[in-house]
Amino acid sequence: MAEPASDGGLSFHPMDQFIIKPLFGAAGDKVAWYTVTNLTLWMALAVVCVLGLFVLATRRRAIVPSRGQSVAELFYGFVYKMVEDVTGKDAVRYFPYIFTIFLFIFFANFLALIPMSFSPTSHIAVTAVLGFGVFFAVTILGFVKNGASFLGLFWVSSAPLVLRPILAVIEVISYFVRPVSHSIRLAGNIMAGHAVLKVFAGFAAVTAVAPVAVLGVVAIYGLEVLVSAIQAYVFTILTCVYLKDALHPSH
Template sequence: MATEAHGEETGGLVFHPLDQFIVKPLFGEIGDPVSWYTITNVTLWMALAVLAIIALFVFGTRGRGIVPSRTQSIGEILYGFTYKMVEDVAGKDAIKFFPYIMTLFMFILFANYLGLLPMSFATTSHIAVTAVLALAVFLTVTIVGFVKNGTKFLGLFWVSSAPLALRPILAIIELISYFVRPVSHSIRLGGNIMAGHAVMKVFAGFAAVAAISPFAVVSITAIYGLEMLVAGVQAYVFTILTCVYLKDALHPSH
C-alpha cells in the first residue's frame, strides 16, 4: 500500500504531511542507520532549544540589573509565571520541585516554538520524546508520593467520601485513570504538535494547485497563528498538569 501511494501521488497533488517528522542523520548519507549516539536533526533542534534557553537565562540575566534589560525581564516574567503556578497549584511545599518543573516547561516551550520555524524539526511532535517527558513526571510523582506519604499515598485511590459499596469500583477507576495519565499526558502534547504541523503541510500541498492556492496560503497563515497559540498553551498545560499531579502526590487525601 505504502509504495503504491507514493507512486500514485507523483502525478498530481503531493501529500507527504509526515515526512517532516523523519529523524535523519545530520551528517553523512540519508540512508545511514540511526544509532543512539548519531547526531541527527533531533540533536540539532534540541541543542538549539538548549542554546536559546541558555541565551535567555544565562546571558540575558548577566547584567543582574535592578532595572532589568529586555531579555532579563523576559526571563523574570517566565520565572515569576512558573513560580506562581507551582506555588498556587501544587502548594508551598512543592517549591523544591520548581527547577524540575521549570526545566520541563522551558524545554517544551522552546522546542514547540522552534518547531514552528519553517524548515525546522519539531522534537516535541515525537511520541518517544513526549513519552519520556511524561514518564519522568509519572515516576517522579509516584516516587515522591510513596516517599512522602508511605502507604497513605494509596488513599488517593480509596475515595473515603464515597459510599462504602462504591469504593472498590471507584478504586479501580481511579487506578486506571492514574495509569492512563502518562499516556494522555504524552499523546496530548505530541499529538497536538504533530496535528498542527501535518495540517499545515496538507494545506501547503493544496497550494500547488493554482485555483485554490490563495485559499491555501490564507489557511496556512491562519493555522500558523493557531499553532503559535497551541505551542504556548500545550507547554502550559503540560506544566500545570505536572503541578496538579505533584499536588496529588504531596497531599493525597481527597
C-alpha cells in the same frame, strides 16, 4: 498516511517532516542512539534559547531589568507562581524540574514553528519519556513521602462506603492512564498541527485553490502559535497537579 510519490499528480508527504535524519553523512545512514541527528540540532537550539534568555540576558543582574531579563523573570515568575498555587508552598523545591520541562517544551514547540524546522515534541518517544518520567517520579515521590497512605489517593473517603471500591477501580485506571494522555496530548497536538500545515502548503501548489490554501496556512499557523504556548502550559500545570497528588494524597 504518506502516499508514495506518483509522477505528475499532486503528492503530499505531510509526515516527511518528522523523519529523523543524521546531520552528518549521507541520507539514509543508520541512526544509532548516539547519532547526531536533526532532532539533536533542534533540541540543541532549544538549549541555546534557554542559555540566551536565562544566562546571556540576565548576566547584568540589573535591579531595573533589560528587556531580555524581564522576559526571563516573567517566565520564572509565571512557572514559580504556578507551582506555588497549584502544588503548594512546600513544592517549590521541585520547581527547577518543572521549570526545565516547561522551558524544553516551550522552546521546542516554538522553534518547530520556524519553516523547514523539526519538531522534537511531535515525537511520541520524546513526550512519552517526559510523561512517564513525571509519572514515575511522582509515584515514587508519593510512596517515599507518604508510605502506604499514598494509596489513600485511590480510596475516596468522602464517597459512600458502597461506592468506594468502584471508585477505587476507576481512580486506579485513571491514574495509570495519566502518563499516556499526558504524553499523547502534547505529541498529538504538535504533530497534527504540523501535518495540517504541510497539507495546506501542498494545496498551495495548485493555482485554483492557492489563495485559500495560503490563507489556511496563515490561519493554522496562528492557531499553532497558540497551541505551542498552551500545550507547554498544559503539560506543566498537569505535572503540578500530579505532583500535588503525590505530596498531599488526601482527597
